[in-house]
């Protein structure tokens with residue numbers, strides 16, 4: 001189910017992950033599949049809180065790897081129960097860390113899952129340590145590629161810019177979730 005306003009969703013329990021997830025590359029897939037596994041284990045709905053457009057696209061004008069509809073399709077294949085899509089704009093960006101945390105409380109996450117470099121809130125002031133004061137936050141290890149390089153949406157954008165389509169595709173992965 002797709003929700004456009006986080007305030008519209010109140011859950012007694014959930015497993016949550018928050019992020020841009022542009023491209024749903026292999027690193028994202030590792031994180032999403034781990035969170036899904038935990039949601040199944042805890043018998044709680046799996047919620048993804050994402051942004052449209054991805055914050056980096058809005059802030060820097062860089063190329064978006066994947067249209068929103070494709071992202072939603074991938075998330076459905078992974079078995080996400082609820083996707084919250086926050087419109088990322090100047091007004092949303094001003095939201096304080098404490099206000100965002102209040103919204104998350106309405107989802108009653110039993111666990112939040114992120115990668116190690118996750119930040120959130122106005123001026124990117126929200127860290128994993130801040131989030132841990134309120135929730136059980138779990139971190140997956142950063143997935144790197146076989147040459148030891150970082151897998152990230154930014155790196156894939158860079159590879160595409162340089163015409164390295166095969167390498168970019170490799171990092172995006174083949175989406176065999178079913």
Ligand SMILES: Cc1cc2nc3c(=O)[nH]c(=O)nc-3n(C[C@H](O)[C@H](O)[C@H](O)COP(=O)(O)O)c2cc1C
Nearest residue numbers: 019020021055093095100118119120121122123124
């Ligand atoms: C309430 C809120 C406010 C944000 N404000 C800013 C901001 O002022 N500057 C910024 O660069 N990013 C801002 N972001 C985006 C985050 O830096 C980050 O992109 C987002 O939490 C997704 O994490 P990810 O980039 O690891 O996917 C904000 C995010 C949230 C949730």
Ligand SMILES: Nc1ncnc2c1ncn2[C@@H]1O[C@H](COP(=O)(O)OP(=O)(O)OP(=O)(O)O)[C@@H](O)[C@H]1O
Nearest residue numbers: 019020021027114115117118142143151152153154
């Ligand atoms: N290679 C990776 N391994 C594990 N988790 C990752 C990896 N890349 C991103 N994540 C996690 O996925 C979530 C969403 O991150 P985000 O969409 O910003 O990814 P990103 O690839 O780093 O994007 P960008 O390069 O545009 O900043 C965050 O919790 C982040 O830590």
